[in-house]
Structures are given as C-alpha cells and as structure tokens.
Amino acid sequence: TAGGYDCDVAVIGGGPGGYSAAFRAADLGMQVVLIERYDALGGVCLNVGCIPSKTLLHVAAIKEEAEQLADHGVSFGAPQIDLDKLRQFKSAVVGRLTDGLKGMARMRKVEVLHGTASFASPHSLTVTQADGGRHKVSFANCIIAAGSSPVALPFLPDSPRIVNSTGALELPFTPARMLIIGGGIIGLEMATVYGALGAKIDIVEMLDGLLPGVDRDAVEIWRKRNAGRFGEVMLGTRVDKAVADADGVTVTTADGVTGERRYDLVLQSAGRRPNGASLGLEAAGLVADARGFIAVDRQMRTALPHILAIGDIVGNPMLAHKAVHEGHVAAEAAAGMKSSMDARIIPSVAYTDPEIAWVGVTEDGAKAEGRAVTVTKFPWAASGRAVANGAGYGVTKLVFDPATRRIIGGAIVGPNAGDMIGEICLAIEMGADAIDIGKTIHPHPTLGETIGMAAELFEGVCTDLP
Ligand code: FAD
Numbered sequence: 001t002a003g004g005y006d007c008d009v010a011v012i013g014g015g016p017g018g019y020s021a022a023f024r025a026a027d028l029g030m031q032v033v034l035i036e037r038y039d040a041l042g043g044v045c046l047n048v049g050c051i052p053s054k055t056l057l058h059v060a061a062i063k064e065e066a067e068q069l070a071d072h073g074v075s076f077g078a079p080q081i082d083l084d085k086l087r088q089f090k091s092a093v094v095g096r097l098t099d100g101l102k103g104m105a106r107m108r109k110v111e112v113l114h115g116t117a118s119f120a121s122p123h124s125l126t127v128t129q130a131d132g133g134r135h136k137v138s139f140a141n142c143i144i145a146a147g148s149s150p151v152a153l154p155f156l157p158d159s160p161r162i163v164n165s166t167g168a169l170e171l172p173f174t175p176a177r178m179l180i181i182g183g184g185i186i187g188l189e190m191a192t193v194y195g196a197l198g199a200k201i202d203i204v205e206m207l208d209g210l211l212p213g214v215d216r217d218a219v220e221i222w223r224k225r226n227a228g229r230f231g232e233v234m235l236g237t238r239v240d241k242a243v244a245d246a247d248g249v250t251v252t253t254a255d256g257v258t259g260e261r262r263y264d265l266v267l268q269s270a271g272r273r274p275n276g277a278s279l280g281l282e283a284a285g286l287v288a289d290a291r292g293f294i295a296v297d298r299q300m301r302t303a304l305p306h307i308l309a310i311g312d313i314v315g316n317p318m319l320a321h322k323a324v325h326e327g328h329v330a331a332e333a334a335a336g337m338k339s340s341m342d343a344r345i346i347p348s349v350a351y352t353d354p355e356i357a358w359v360g361v362t363e364d365g366a367k368a369e370g371r372a373v374t375v376t377k378f379p380w381a382a383s384g385r386a387v388a389n390g391a392g393y394g395v396t397k398l399v400f401d402p403a404t405r406r407i408i409g410g411a412i413v414g415p416n417a418g419d420m421i422g423e424i425c426l427a428i429e430m431g432a433d434a435i436d437i438g439k440t441i442h443p444h445p446t447l448g449e450t451i452g453m454a455a456e457l458f459e460g461v462c463t464d465l466p
Contacts, residue, residue, distance in 0.1 A: 003135055003136075004135065004136045004137070004138065005033050005111065005113070005135060005136070005137045005138070006137075006138045006139075007030075007031045007032060007033045007111070007137065007138070007139050007140070008025070008030035008031045008032065008139070008140050008141060008334075009021075009022070009025045009030050009031070009032045009033075009139060009140070009141045009142070009143060009331070009334050010032075010033045010035065010117075010125055010137050010139035010141075010142045010143070011025070011032060011033070011034045011035065011142075011143045011145060012035050012117045012125070012142065012143070012144050012145060012146050012279065013035070013036060013043060013144070013145035013146040013147055013275075013311070013313075014034055014035075014036030014038075014040075014041035014042065014043055014101075014112070014145075015042065015043020015044055015045055015046075015145060015147045015311060015312075015320075015323065016042075016043055016045045016046075016311065016320040016321075016323045016324050016327070017043075017145035017147070017310040017311030017312075017323030017324065017326060017327045018034060018036070018043065018143070018145030018310075018311070018327065019034065019041055019042070019043075019101055019104075019105070019327075020323070020324040020327030020328055020331075021143045021145060021310060021326075021327035021328070021330050021331045022034040022105070022108075022110050022143075022327075022331075023104060023105070023108055023110065023331075024327065024328045024331035024332065025143075025331035025334060025335065026108035026109060026110050027108065028331065028332065028335040028337075029335075030331075030334070030335060031111075032108075032110045032111065033110075033111045033112075033113060033137050033139070034105060034110050034111065034112050034113070035112075035113045035114075035115060035117040035125070035127050035137065036112065036113075036114055037114070037115060037116040037117075037278075038114070039114060040094075040098040041098055041101040041102060041105065041112065042094070042097060042098040042101055043145075043147055044147055044148070044312075045320040045323075046094060046097050046098055046101070047094060047098065048165065048166040048169055049165070049320070050320050051093060051094055051097060052090050052093070052094055052169045053165075053169060053186075053189050053190070053193070053351070054351060055089065055090045055093045055094075056086070056090060056169070056171075056193045057189060057192060057193060057351050057352075059086060059089075059196070060192055060193050060195075060196030060197075060353070061196075061353060061415075063079055063196050064196055064353060065390075066079070067079075068390055072390075081174070081197060081198070083171050083173070083174065083197075086171060087170070087171050090169070090171075113127050113135060113137070114129065114130070115127040115128050115129040115130070115133075115134075115135065116128050116278055117137070117279070118278060118279055118280035118283070119279060119280040119281060119282075119283040119284035119286075120136065120280070120283055121283060121284065122284045122285055122304060122306075122307070123138055123139060123140075123306075124136055124137060124138045124139065125137045125139070125142070126280075140306065141306045141307070141308065141334040142284075142306070142307045142308070143300075143307075143308045143309070143310060143327070143330045143331070143334065144279065144294060144302075144307065144308070144309040144310070144313060145309070145310050145311045145313065145323070145327065146274075146275040146276070146278070146279055146313050147274075147275050147311055147312045147313060147323075148272040148273055148274050148275055148312035148313065148318055149272060149273060149275055150164035150165055150166065150268070150269070150271075150272055151268075151270055151271045151272060151273050152164070152268070153181065153239070153268050153270055155239070155240070155241060155242065156239075156242050156266070156268060157242060157243070157244045159244035159249065160172070161244055161248060161249050161263075161264065161265055161266060162242065162244060162249060162265075162266045162268065163265065163266070163267055163268070164267070164268055164269070165186050165190065165267070165269055167267075168190050168193075168194070168265075168267045169190075171197075172265070173264075173265075174194070174197045174198055174199055175194070175199045175263065175264035175265035176199065176200060176264055177199070177200050177201075177202075177231075177248075177261075177262065177263045177264050177265075178194055178199040178200070178201045178202070178263055178264065178265045178266070178267065179201075179202050179203075179204060179249075179251055179261070179263040179265075179266045179267070180201060180202070180203045180204070180266075180267045180269060181204055181239055181266065181267065181268045181269065181270055182204075182205065182268065182269040182270035182271065183203050183204075183205035183207075183209075183210035183211065183233070183235075184210075184211065184212070184269065184271070185211065185348070185349075185350045186269040187203065187205075187267065187269035188203075188210065188211065188222075188350055188352045189350065189351055189352055190267055190269065191203060191230065191352075192351075192352045192353050194265075194267075195226075195229050195230060199265075200230075200231050201229075201230045201231060202230070202231040202232045202233070202234065202261065202263075203230065203232070203233045203234065204234040204237050204238070204239055204253055204257075205233075205234070205235050205236075205237065206236070206237065206238045206270075207235070207236070208235050208236040209235060210222070210223075210233070210235070211350060211356065213348070213358075213362070213365075214348075214350075214356060214358050214362065214411065215358070215362045215363050215364045215397070215411055216364055217363075217395075217397075218356050218358065218395070218397070218411045218413045219356070221354060221356075221393055221394070221395060221413045222350075222352060222354060222356060222413065224393070225353070225354055225393060226353070232257065234253060234256055234257035235256055235257075236255060236256035237253050237254070237255050237256035237257045237258075238253065238254055238255055239251055239252070239253055239254075240252045240253060240254040242266065247264075248262055248263055248264050249262070249263050249264075249265075249266050250262050251263060251266065272312065272318055273291065273292055274288070274291070274292040274293050274294070274312060274313040275292075275312075275313060276288040276292040276293075276294065276313065277292070281294075284304065284307060285303075285304060286302055286303060286304060286307065292313075293313065293314060293315045294309040294313055294314055295314075296308065296309050296310075296314050298340040298341050298342065299329065299330075299333040299339065299340050299341070300314070300326050300329050300330040300333060300341060301333060306334075308330040308333060308334060309330075310323060310326035310327050310329075310330045311323030311326060311327070314326070317346055317348060319346065319348065321346070321347075322343075322346050325341065325343060326341060329341045343429075344360070344428055344429055345359050345360040345409075345425060345428050345429070346359070347359040347421045347422070347424075347425050349417065349418035349421065351418060354391070354393065354394060354413050354414050354415065354417070355412075355413070355414065355415060355416065355417040355418050356411070356412075356413050356417060357411065357412045357413075357417040357418045357420070357421035358409075358410070358411040358412075358421070359409060359410055359411075359421055359424055359425055359428065360399065360407075360408050360409030360410065360424075360428050361373060361399050361408045361409035362399065362409055362411065363375045363397070363399060363409075366399065366409075372402055372403075373399050373400065373401065373402065373408070373409075374399075374400040374401075374402040374458060374459070375397060375398070375399050375400075376397070376398050376400070376434075376454045376455065376457035376458050377395055377396070377397045377398075377454065377457070378395065378396045378397075378450045378451075378453045378454035378457060379394075379395055380392050380393065380394035380395060380396070380414055380447075380450060381393075382453075383445070383447065383449070383450050383453070384444075384445045385444075385445035385446055385447055385449075386414065386447055386450070388445070389415065389447070391414045391415050391447070393413075393414070394412070394413050394414025394415070394417075394447075394450075395411075395412070395413050395414070396410070396411075396412050396414075396420075396450035396451055396453070396454045397410060397411045397412070397454065398410045398424070398434075398437070398451070398454045398455055398458075400433075400434055400458060404433065405433040405434045405435065405458065406431055406432065406433045406434075407424065407427050407428055407432055407433065407434065407437060407455075408428060409424075409428070410424035410428075410451075410454075412424075412450075412451075414447065415447070416447055420447060420448050420451065423448065423451055424451060434455045434456075434458035434461050435455075435458075435461055436455075437451065437452060437455035438452060438455035438456040438458065438461040438462070439461070440452055
C-alpha cells in the first residue's frame with residue numbers, strides 16, 4: 001500500500017450525504033478521511049444531478065417565458081441556441097460549486113482521498129486509486145454514503161443514441177424526436193429541458209400516471225399546460241424492444257399504446273439503484289437487502305453500530321436534502337451525540353414547467369388509506385401576482401387533519417413551487433394549524449401568500465373564531 005490513514009471517521013462517497021457528514025464530523029472535532037472515487041466532490045447531485053439539471057432548467061424556463069412575452073407586447077425574435085455555450089455555462093456552474101466543496105474540506109482539515117473504497121475488515125478500508133495505487137484506511141467509525149446509479153434497462157442495446165440522465169445532461173445534440181422512458185421526476189425534468197431546446201418528445205410510462213405519489217389534480221395541471229408541447233404521453237405502456245443503428249433507435253411498445261416508433265435519442269430514466277456492489281460489505285460483516293439498500297436505525301447505524309450509512313444507499317426517497325440531513329445525524333451519532341433522524345416529512349419537487357412540489361399526506365393517498373382529511377385549494381387565478389406573472393393556472397393545496405385542524409400535507413403547482421413548499425414543511429414540523437397559517441400575514445402580492453389564503457379556506461378560520 002502507498003500509505004496508511006488512521007481516523008475517527010472514514011466517509012465513503014463525496015456526494016451531499018458524504019460531504020455533509022464529513023464536514024459535520026470535522027466541525028465536531030473528529031479526524032475525518034473522505035473517500036471519493038471520482039476527481040470532483042459533490043456526488044451525483046452536483047456533478048450529474050440536481051445542479052446541472054437545474055442550470056439547464058433555468059435556461060429553459062427563461063426561454064419559454066421570453067416566448068410567452070410576445071403575447072404581452074415584448075418579443076425577442078427566434079432563440080438561437082448554442083449548445084457548446086450552454087454546456088460551458090453548465091460546467092462552469094458545476095465547477096464553481098465542486099471547487100467550493102474542495103475549499104470547505106481543506107478549511108476543515110478533512111483528508112480527501114480519491115479512489116474506490118472497499119471494506120478490508122470491520123475496521124478498515126482499502127482505497128484503490130485510478131492509477132492502481134492503494135491506501136489502507138483504518139477507522140473507529142465509518143459512514144457509507146456511496147449513493148446510487150441509474151438503472152440500465154436490460155433490453156436496451158448499447159448505443160450513443162440511448163442515454164441515461166448523465167448522458168442527457170451532456171447535451172450531445174438536439175434530437176428532432178426523443179423518447180423518454182419513465183415519467184418520474186428525472187424523466188419529466190429532462191423532457192422540459194429538451195422540449196425547450198426544440199425536441200419533439202414522447203414519454204412512455206409503465207404505471208397509469210406520471211409522477212407517482214403526487215395528487216392527480218396537480219399532475220393534471222402539468223398535463224394541460226404541456227398538452228401542446230409534447231408528443232405522445234403513453235401511460236400503462238412498456239417498451240418491449242429497441243433496435244439502434246447509426247441514425248436512430250426504433251422502439252416497440254406493448255400493452256397500453258402499442259406500435260413501432262423511430263427516435264433520434266432515447267433517455268432511460270426508469271429509476272436508480274444503490275451502489276452497494278463495489279463496497280465489499282461482506283468483509284465488514286454487513287449485508288445489503290435484496291435490492292442493494294443498507295438497513296439502518298434512526299441514528300443511521302447499520303447492524304454494526306460503528307458503521308453508519310446515509311443517503312440514496314439507505315433507501316427512498318433518493319433526494320439530496322434527505323442525504324444531507326442523514327449525514328448530519330450520522331456524524332453526530334458517530335461523535336456520541338444522541339441525534340436521530342426524526343423528520344416528519346421530506347418534501348419532493350419536480351422542477352418542470354410548471355413546477356410541482358409536494359410534501360406529507362396527499363389527498364389521493366389519504367383517500368386510498370380511508371383516512372379523513374380536510375383539503376383546501378387556493379386557485380392561482382385568484383392571486384394577483386400569479387395572474388400578473390402569467391401563472392394563473394397554478395394552485396396551492398393544503399391537507400389538514402380535520403380533528404386537530406393541523407396541517408399534515410400540501411402541494412403547490414406553479415413557478416417557484418419548490419421554493420415555497422418550505423413554508424408548508426416548517427408548518428408541518430411545528431405542528432401549525434389552519435389558524436396559525438391563515439392568520440400569519442404574508443406579503444402581498446406574492447405567490448407565497450397563496451399558502452395563507454389556502455389556509456383561510458379552512459372552515460371557520462375566517463368566520464367563527466373566538
Ligand atoms: P451520491 O450523490 O450518489 O454520491 C455518492 C458518491 O459516492 C459518488 O460521488 C460516488 O462516486 C461515490 N462512491 C460510490 N461508491 C464508492 C466507493 N466504493 N468508493 C469511493 N467512492 C464511491 N435530488 C434532489 O434533492 N433535488 C434535485 O433536484 C435532484 N435532481 C436530480 C437530477 C438528476 C438528473 C439525478 C440523477 C438526481 C437528482 N437528485 C435530486 C437526486 C440526488 O442527486 C441524490 O439523491 C443525491 O445525490 C444522493 O446523495 P448521496 O450522497 O446519497 O449519493
């Protein structure tokens with residue numbers, strides 16, 4: 001081995017979970033080694049996930065808005081899209097943030113090792129560098145934050161015209177016709193980007209609806225607004241076969257919408273799976289479950305209490321903000337603190353056009369469980385700011401427990417929904433009720449005040465209070 005390291009905490013993986021855990025552990029006075037197999041820190045989220053996708057979505061949103069302005073008296077002419085420049089902008093954003101992480105690691109004296117970590121024993125790792133060099137890292141505690149990778153559908157051939165989210169974010173070219181396999185958040189976000197670039201997009205989804213887990217009335221707003229933008233949205237349909245050649249891919253679908261269609265580019269976004277395979281878990285005496293997830297308790301400890309795991313590798317929802325919070329809990333637990341993961345809710349956001357954000361109990365979910373809820377809905381058509389912004393199609397929806405009037409869920413559809421859902425998250429965590437929210441003075445005219453207005457629709461908030 002090239003050298004050995006002895007540390008209080010070894011963290012495997014430099015994504016949002018891993019760097020958050022490493023930084024918190026260092027702040028708590030522990031000696032930390034952070035191991036990342038790629039050259040940059042930041043994991044999927046910064047390098048090939050949240051950040052590059054939002055960079056492109058921001059550009060897409062401005063382009064769409066600029067086009068709509070023509071109806072209001074300002075037109076900019078046809079957009080000229082320079083893919084090289086767009087790629088450079090995206091890389092610059094990513095580079096700035098990953099460099100920032102490097103600096104933060106340095107400041108905290110976190111030792112960053114680049115290489116692939118694999119357990120050698122319950123208290124040590126072997127780190128293999130790209131050039132074949134090896135290090136041994138001995139640890140008192142280890143935090144596994146190895147994340148997840150896109151699922152590769154077995155019936156899809158290898159072809160540069162069939163990409164996953166990482167390949168799609170590289171913007172290889174603007175396809176005239178594109179198929180997106182999987183109508184979840186990632187698929188619909190990439191549909192939004194490529195749609196804005198000018199691609200004609202079909203979506204195929206095996207389930208009978210897009211964005212599972214969100215109320216159907218919220219998804220319906222997305223569907224109506226996108227009806228003219230996308231080609232076919234094939235629900236309850238699966239891809240049966242795909243044959244790729246130099247110019248494109250011929251895709252056969254079965255069940256719902258059947259037939260053969262030809263595309264220039266196919267994106268597979270049919271889920272992600274945990275990265276357990278490279279970790280040598282058995283050498284530590286750990287096993288992952290059948291799907292590859294590592295089981296943990298509320299302190300993020302695995303079956304071996306000195307080995308903790310966080311982020312995508314411990315299960316759904318696979319979201320960066322969940323990984324960050326778990327990272328903090330794991331670092332604090334490793335430091336001997338009593339911290340545990342007790343979030344009531346974890347919000348989700350599809351940064352599509354329109355944005356859809358949701359959290360906690362949904363109306364459809366409650367109905368399916370036979371749980372009584374009171375739902376209030378404030379249509380943005382009645383919000384001055386939304387109408388002025390051309391977003392009168394949006395909605396803010398709150399879900400309450402009828403017995404206590406407490407808020408237990410919510411959904412927002414429209415621009416900035418993701419930014420606004422935080423208020424609903426805080427209200428749920430604080431045990432706020434309809435009166436707390438409805439009587440809170442929100443600034444006017446804002447999209448955010450629709451949350452207060454939706455709460456005022458709860459029976460009695462405006463009328464029969466003492
Ligand atoms: P990861 O970010 O996956 O990081 C794990 C790291 O571990 C990787 O860098 C990997 O190289 C490294 N690693 C793995 N095995 C080893 C090993 N043996 N040795 C050394 N290193 C190893 N989430 C959101 O919350 N909001 C969004 O808007 C959002 N958008 C997304 C868009 C796309 C296109 C994608 C793909 C994902 C998106 N996500 C989003 C999900 C988010 O990226 C993940 O939930 C998040 O990155 C998980 O963090 P993590 O720390 O668990 O793992």
